[in-house]
Amino acid sequence: MKQKLSWQQALQQCVTSLDALASLIPAAAELISSAAHSSFAFKASRRYLAKIDPHDARDPLLLQILPQAIEMQQNSAFRLDPLEEHRYNPLPGLMHKYASRVLITLVGSCAINCRYCFRRHFAYEDNRPGTQGLEAIYDYIRAHAEVNEVILSGGDPLLANDPLLHTLTHTLSEIPHIKRVRIHTRLITTIPERVTPELITALTHTRLKSILVTHCNHPRELDDDIAAACNTLVQNNITVLNQSVFLAGVNDNAETLVALSEALFACHILPYYLHTLDAVTGSAHFDLPLEKQRALYTVMQEQLPGFLVPKWVKEVPGEKHKTRM
Ligand code: SF4
Known part of the structure; x- marks a missing residue:
C-alpha cells in the first residue's frame, strides 16, 4: 500500500525545475520560457501536475503554471503593482x-x-x-x-x-x-x-x-x-x-x-x-x-x-x- 505523504513531504516534492516540467509534461517543452521563469519562477505540486494531460499544450491546468515567452511582451496597461x-x-x-x-x-x-x-x-x-x-x-x-x-x-x-x-x-x-x-x-x-x-x-x-x-x-x-x-x-x-x-x-x-x-x-x-x-x-x-x-x-x-x-x-x-x- 502506498504510504500517505505528510504535507511537508508533499511540499518538498514540489517541482521547481523546467527540465522536470518538460519531462513530466512533454507537450509543455516547446513553450517553456526560461526568461519568464527568471521573472517569476515556475513551481507546482506533484498532485496538481498529475492532473495535467501530458500531451495537451493547451491543458487549462498547465496554462495556469507554465512560464511562456508571451509573458515577456510589454503591455502598458499591465503593471507591477496593479492594486497599488x-x-x-x-x-x-x-x-x-x-x-x-x-x-x-x-x-x-x-x-x-x-x-x-x-x-x-x-x-x-x-x-x-x-x-x-x-x-x-x-x-x-x-x-x-x-x-x-x-x-x-x-x-x-x-x-x-x-x-x-x-x-x-x-x-x-x-x-x-x-x-x-x-x-x-x-x-x-x-x-x-x-x-x-x-x-x-x-x-x-x-x-x-x-x-x-x-x-x-x-x-x-x-x-x-x-x-x-x-x-x-x-x-x-x-x-x-x-x-x-x-x-x-x-x-x-x-x-x-x-x-x-x-x-x-x-x-x-x-x-x-x-x-x-x-x-x-x-x-x-x-x-x-x-x-x-x-x-x-x-x-x-x-x-x-x-x-x-x-x-x-x-x-x-x-x-x-x-x-x-
Ligand atoms: S495566486 Fe499567487 S499567492 Fe495565490 S497560490 Fe498562486 S502564486 Fe501563490
Whole structure:
C-alpha cells in the first residue's frame, strides 16, 4: 500500500525545475520560457501536475503554471503593482486597505506559482513580518478598534507551521474587537494533506470564527482527497469558500464555470468570488474581454442556483471595497 505523504513531504516534492516540467509534461517543452521563469519562477505540486494531460499544450491546468515567452511582451496597461498595495502597507507584512479588515502576508512563498498572480512581483522580502514584526502588527490591530477581521494571505499562509498559526489565532482572540480570521490559501487544493489535526486545533481553539478561502479556477483541479480535507474543515465549523479568476484559455467557457461551481459544492466549498483579472505585468495573455465575461456570467446565473453563483468582482485601486460587475 502506498504510504500517505505528510504535507511537508508533499511540499518538498514540489517541482521547481523546467527540465522536470518538460519531462513530466512533454507537450509543455516547446513553450517553456526560461526568461519568464527568471521573472517569476515556475513551481507546482506533484498532485496538481498529475492532473495535467501530458500531451495537451493547451491543458487549462498547465496554462495556469507554465512560464511562456508571451509573458515577456510589454503591455502598458499591465503593471507591477496593479492594486497599488504599496499605498496600504503601514508595517512590513501588514496591509490595511478596507476599513474593517487588515491583511497579513505571513509567508512569502506558495506550493504553486500561478502565472496570473497579482502579487507575482510583490516585494515579499520587505514584507516578511518575523516575530518582532508580528508584535508590531498585533499592536497596530489593538490600536484600530474598527478592525474586526484579520486576513492571512499570499504567499500561502498555510505554509506557516501549526504552532505559529496557533499562537497567532490565540493572540488575535485576546483582542476584543477581532471576530474572525480568514485564510486565503491554494494549499488545500494543491496539497490537501495540509489539513492536519494540529491545523484544525489552531483554527478552532479560540472564540474566533475561522474562514478558509480556497483558490480554484477549473473543476479538474479538485479530487476526492480535497473533498475529504474540506469535509474535515466544515465538520469543525470552519467556513470554506472559493475564489476564482476569469482566465482566457483556462475557464473562458460557460460549461467549465458551471461545472466548477458544481464541483466546488460537491467538495463542501461555496463559490465566493469570481474576479476579473488584475492587470499585473506578465499576465495579459489571460485577459478576457469584459463583454465575454458578462456573457459567461449571465449563463452561470441562468444555469446555477443563486448560492452557487460567485460574486463577479473587480478590484479598483483606491476604492473602499471590491467593485461588483
Ligand atoms: S499567492 Fe495565490 S495566486 Fe499567487 S502564486 Fe501563490 S497560490 Fe498562486
